[in-house]
Amino acid sequence: xxxxxxxxxxxxxxxxxxxxxxxxxxxxxxxxxxxxxxxxxxxxxxxxxxxxxxxxxxxxxxxxxxxxxxxxxxxxxxxxxxxxxxxxxxxxxxxxxxxxxxxxxxxxxxxxxxxxxxxxxxxxxxxxxxxxxxxxxxxxxxxxxxxxxxxxxxxxxxxxxxxxxxxxxxxxxxxxxxxxxxxxxxxxxxxxxxxxxxxxxxxxxxxxxxxxxxxxxxxxxxxxxxxxxxxxxxxxxxxxxxxxxxxxxxxxxxxxxxxxxxxxxxxxxxxxxxxxxxxxxxxxxxxxxxxxxxxxxxxxxxxxxxxxxxxxxxxxxxxxxxxxxxxxxxxxxxxxxxxxxxxxxxxxxxxxxxxxxxxxxxxxxxxxxxxxxxxxxxxxxxxxxxxxxxxxxxxxxxxxxxxxxxxxxxxxxxxx
Amino acid sequence: xxxxxxxxxxxxxxxxxxxxxxxxxxxxxxxxxxxxxxxxxxxxxxxxxxxxxxxxxxxxxxxxxxxxxxxxxxxxxxxxxxxxxxxxxxxxxxxxxxxxxxxxxxxxxxxxxxxxxxxxxxxxxxxxxxxxxxxxxxxxxxxxxxxxxxxxxxxxxxxxxxxxxxxxxxxxxxxxxxxxxxxxxxxxxxxxxxxxxxxxxxxxxxxxxxxxxxxxxxxxxxxxxxxxxxxxxxxxxxxxxxxxxxxxxxxxxxxxxxxxxxxxxxxxxxxxxxxxxxxxxxxxxxxxxxxxxxxxxxxxxxxxxxxxxxxxxxxxxxxxxxxxxxxxxxxxxxxxxxxxxxxxxxxxxxxxxxxxxxxxxxxxxxxxxxxxxxxxxxxxxxxxxxxxxxxxxxxxxxxxxxxxxxxxxxxxxxxxxxxxxxxxxxxxxxxxxxxxxxxxxxxxxxxxxxxxxxxxxxxxxx
Numbered sequence: 001x002x003x004x005x006x007x008x009x010x011x012x013x014x015x016x017x018x019x020x021x022x023x024x025x026x027x028x029x030x031x032x033x034x035x036x037x038x039x040x041x042x043x044x045x046x047x048x049x050x051x052x053x054x055x056x057x058x059x060x061x062x063x064x065x066x067x068x069x070x071x072x073x074x075x076x077x078x079x080x081x082x083x084x085x086x087x088x089x090x091x092x093x094x095x096x097x098x099x100x101x102x103x104x105x106x107x108x109x110x111x112x113x114x115x116x117x118x119x120x121x122x123x124x125x126x127x128x129x130x131x132x133x134x135x136x137x138x139x140x141x142x143x144x145x146x147x148x149x150x151x152x153x154x155x156x157x158x159x160x161x162x163x164x165x166x167x168x169x170x171x172x173x174x175x176x177x178x179x180x181x182x183x184x185x186x187x188x189x190x191x192x193x194x195x196x197x198x199x200x201x202x203x204x205x206x207x208x209x210x211x212x213x214x215x216x217x218x219x220x221x222x223x224x225x226x227x228x229x230x231x232x233x234x235x236x237x238x239x240x241x242x243x244x245x246x247x248x249x250x251x252x253x254x255x256x257x258x259x260x261x262x263x264x265x266x267x268x269x270x271x272x273x274x275x276x277x278x279x280x281x282x283x284x285x286x287x288x289x290x291x292x293x294x295x296x297x298x299x300x301x302x303x304x305x306x307x308x309x310x311x312x313x314x315x316x317x318x319x320x321x322x323x324x325x326x327x328x329x330x331x332x333x334x335x336x337x338x339x340x341x342x343x344x345x346x347x348x349x350x351x352x353x354x355x356x357x358x359x360x361x362x363x364x365x366x367x368x369x370x371x372x373x374x375x376x377x378x379x380x381x382x383x384x385x386x387x388x389x390x391x392x393x394x395x396x397x398x399x400x401x402x403x404x405x406x407x408x409x410x411x412x413x414x415x416x
Numbered sequence: 417x418x419x420x421x422x423x424x425x426x427x428x429x430x431x432x433x434x435x436x437x438x439x440x441x442x443x444x445x446x447x448x449x450x451x452x453x454x455x456x457x458x459x460x461x462x463x464x465x466x467x468x469x470x471x472x473x474x475x476x477x478x479x480x481x482x483x484x485x486x487x488x489x490x491x492x493x494x495x496x497x498x499x500x501x502x503x504x505x506x507x508x509x510x511x512x513x514x515x516x517x518x519x520x521x522x523x524x525x526x527x528x529x530x531x532x533x534x535x536x537x538x539x540x541x542x543x544x545x546x547x548x549x550x551x552x553x554x555x556x557x558x559x560x561x562x563x564x565x566x567x568x569x570x571x572x573x574x575x576x577x578x579x580x581x582x583x584x585x586x587x588x589x590x591x592x593x594x595x596x597x598x599x600x601x602x603x604x605x606x607x608x609x610x611x612x613x614x615x616x617x618x619x620x621x622x623x624x625x626x627x628x629x630x631x632x633x634x635x636x637x638x639x640x641x642x643x644x645x646x647x648x649x650x651x652x653x654x655x656x657x658x659x660x661x662x663x664x665x666x667x668x669x670x671x672x673x674x675x676x677x678x679x680x681x682x683x684x685x686x687x688x689x690x691x692x693x694x695x696x697x698x699x700x701x702x703x704x705x706x707x708x709x710x711x712x713x714x715x716x717x718x719x720x721x722x723x724x725x726x727x728x729x730x731x732x733x734x735x736x737x738x739x740x741x742x743x744x745x746x747x748x749x750x751x752x753x754x755x756x757x758x759x760x761x762x763x764x765x766x767x768x769x770x771x772x773x774x775x776x777x778x779x780x781x782x783x784x785x786x787x788x789x790x791x792x793x794x795x796x797x798x799x800x801x802x803x804x805x806x807x808x809x810x811x812x813x814x815x816x817x818x819x820x821x822x823x824x825x826x827x828x829x830x831x832x833x834x835x836x837x838x839x840x841x842x843x844x845x846x847x848x849x850x851x852x853x854x855x856x857x858x859x860x861x862x863x864x865x866x867x868x869x870x871x872x873x874x875x876x877x878x
Contacts, residue, residue, distance in 0.1 A: 029428050029429060029431070029432065029871065030431045030432075030867075030870040030871030031431070031868060031869065031870060031871065032869065032870055032871030033871045036871075038632075050631045050632055050633055051631070051632035052629055052630045052631055052632070053630050053632060053635065054435055054439075054600075054604075054630060054858075054859060054862055055600075055635075055859040055860070055862040055863035055868065056632075056635040056636075056638070056639050056859075056863060057632065057635075057868070058868070058869065060632045060635075061632070061636050064632055064633075066632065066633055066636050069636060069637045069640050071637055071640045071641060071644065072640065072644065075644050089561065090572040093561060093569035093570070093572070094569065094571065094572050094573070097567075097569060098567065098568060098569045100571060102571075102573065105573070109573070112572070112573040113572055113573075115575075115578040115581070115582065115655070115659055115662070116572055116577070116578060116581045118651075118655060119578075119581040119582050119585040119652075119655065120581070120585075122585055122589065122648050122651070122652045122655075123585040123588060123589070125644070125648050126585075126588065126589045126592055126593075126645060126648055127592075129641045129644045129645055129648070130592045130593075130596060130641065130645070132641070133596070133637050133638060133640070133641035134626065136637050137631075137633075137634045137637055137638070139626045139627055139628065139634070140626035140627050141626070141627035142627060143627070144627065144629060146629065147629075150611075152629075153607040153610065153611060154607070155607075155629065155630045156600065156603045156604040156606070156607045156628070156630055157435065157436060157439045157604060157607065157608070158432040158433075158435040158436040158439065159432070160432075186428075239554070240552070240554045242552065
């Protein structure tokens with residue numbers, strides 16, 4: 001078959017069992033003759049015809065009247081999408097969703113974003129031209145009736161073939177054949193469809209392969225879905241353990257090396273952290289030589305500022321029960337009375353009362369550790385603030401039990 | 417008129433015979449029932465090298481990148497050298513397939529298929545290095561922007577991120593461009609194996625050729641797509657090596673911090689790529705009798721390109737030295753004096769002699785016509801270009817701003833093993849390509865022959 005040059009133009013006898021006529025193939029000796037023939041076929045008004053060549057033949061587009069493809073437009077669309085997508089991707093991630101300060105540089109600066117925007121433009125254009133071309137060409141196509149012809153199989157080697165399909169409205173088995181022959185064909189051949197309808201169908205093994213591979217491809221998704229919707233008593237599968245599992249003991253785990261069987265090694269007894277010695281008995285505990293101090297710690301300067309601080313802390317922490325005047329009727333006792341109960345906080349300023357006669361150190365200790373239903377305030381108030389409150393309570397006691405003699409002589413007139 | 421043949425007299429069947437000869441001469445490599453002995457030997461050697469690479473990767477991944485010679489001072493060494501070297505080699509393939517296509521250099525059709533394959537394989541080798549240099553390559557996908565429960569995104573102001581996008585776009589484009597060019601030739605294989613009754617191969621090549629029929633309507637869109645892809649690949653190839661050079665140029669290290677890097681790197685890439693094309697094609701052309709397709713004039717043209725790009729690289733070396741002196745910058749001056757006369761002086765002189773002096777031999781036509789000599793010179797150029805990257809990376813890092821951190825770099829056996837492994841991967845893939853894929857773009861060669869115009873309206877026929 002391959003060596004039949006210039007054979008007669010009668011068609012090869014149809015193979016037995018051929019179906020209806022699909023089209024006519026005509027072979028030409030040279031690309032130039034094919035172009036001439038294509039022009040004649042086109043001029044005769046045919047539309048459902050095509051030329052089949054081993055390489056793109058120069059001038060055949062014009063001869064066949066092929067319209068320019070819209071592929072460049074598709075590519076432009078792809079490239080434009082890539083550009084906008086590339087810019088938006090970077091803006092959204094680096095300037096909007098997760099801005100990250102690097103040496104005080106602006107989080108959005110176009111020059112640094114040009115390379116990736118450019119690459120995205122190219123990538124999307126490439127996808128558009130590659131896939132766009134195949135889609136416009138309606139490829140991949142598994143089967144075509146012309147493949148039934150041995151002559152057609154040589155198109156990819158050295159044959160220049162023109163094929164007219166029978167579905168063309170001008171198609172006529174005799175006239176079309178004559179047209180092709182007159183155009184200088186060295187051979188003309190009828191191509192028939194396979195009479196077996198199964199031949200048109202996709203081969204079963206391909207269908208089976210596609211179904212099987214699709215089913216297999218779904219397995220990972222099914223496993224992921226199962227893992228997301230079920231509870232497991234075992235840790236997740238770790239393909240790469242990274243540093244999650246290390247040959248070391250963590251706190252509060254068992255360890256045989258030590259007699260107590262613990263991985264923890266507590267501090268040696270008597271260990272004191274830096275700055276936590278608290279050796280000053282007076283300042284930290286209100287003691288002086290084992291008994292309550294009567295004065296104030298020497299590191300505190302007794303002045304107006306400390307008094308103001310004490311007032312401020314007292315009004316915040318103490319007044320709720322003891323009242324702003326220290327007489328024990330703050331908002332909480334008032335509330336108890338309003339709800340029908342009877343409870344007074346300790347009156348701090350009652351002349352001759354326990355608090356008035358209490359040493360400073362004991363008062364400090366009571367603020368620190370509490371007394372009866374009163375809780376300790378060591379957690380809320382630093383030591384210096386507790387001493388400031390002691391100072392303020394002393395001032396309250398004096399003011400609430402003051403006599404006229406306590407008022408400076410030049411101001412006594414204004415009181416009366 | 418009765419027939420076209422009468423109007424344009426020519427010997428019937430002669431044009432078709434010429435086309436058939438091309439098909440036959442290219443296809444026999446894949447159709448020979450038993451591979452060539454030299455091919456088997458070469459594949460054996462390549463597989464051994466690949467095995468060494470596999471072992472090196474195993475040791476590296478199971479131990480850590482401490483098995484390499486990299487240190488705190490020289491943090492980038494053979495790994496990045498090899499990465500840049502391989503990427504550069506790949507660029508010649510794109511240049512041949514895209515830039516020479518746009519400039520209508522028809523001689524490219526004999527080598528573009530092999531050169532594009534070389535590009536893809538070289539990029540694969542190149543990608544291995546940064547991947548393994550991450551230390552935990554299984555997390556490499558963290559470099560791609562994807563939603564994650566840490567709420568983090570890649571930092572797009574980093575040149576290393578630009579690299580990820582540039583190189584992956586380049587790899588994708590190269591593969592698609594290559595595959596698109598292959599489809600018509602795979603269809604040729606499909607039809608030839610079907611005619612021979614080799615059903616399995618006919619089905620495999622048939623699936624790969626997507627049902628290509630050589631239809632003129634398809635060719636029309638195909639040629640458009642080819643032109644567009646060439647137009648896209650041309651700026652891409654220049655951008656890729658520019659971005660690779662940004663990895664260095666955007667840093668503040670003397671010897672790296674220069675604006676000359678992008679053009680300098682691109683010229684070097686083309687230079688080394690053509691050397692690699694010839695290193696591959698000269699022996700294969702001889703072994704598989706392709707001299708009448710890959711003609712002497714094609715080899716000569718490639719030699720001239722190497723001469724030109726070699727001199728561009730030489731000009732860049734000279735400019736670097738001049739600017740180091742002219743800038744008056746103490747650190748620049750020191751960096752370049754150290755390159756030429758410091759502890760790595762031998763690498764610098766290997767680079768200059770291989771890249772600047774050796775290509776000067778291509779001025780002589782007699783040398784451009786001697787394949788054996790060209791092959792040897794190309795090997796030297798490959799070595800020289802490897803040293804260029806090593807000199808830039810290692811010497812600059814080994815003498816940074818802080819003298820107390822200065823050190824020397826010595827590779828370990830695993831550095832060497834991985835490099836040998838990538839050479840093995842490259843040659844293995846290339847040899848398999850040569851045996852199973854149409855190694856020359858048959859449809860393009862046929863289209864560039866004078867017979868492609870036979871019987872045309874102007875009676876052009878030879």
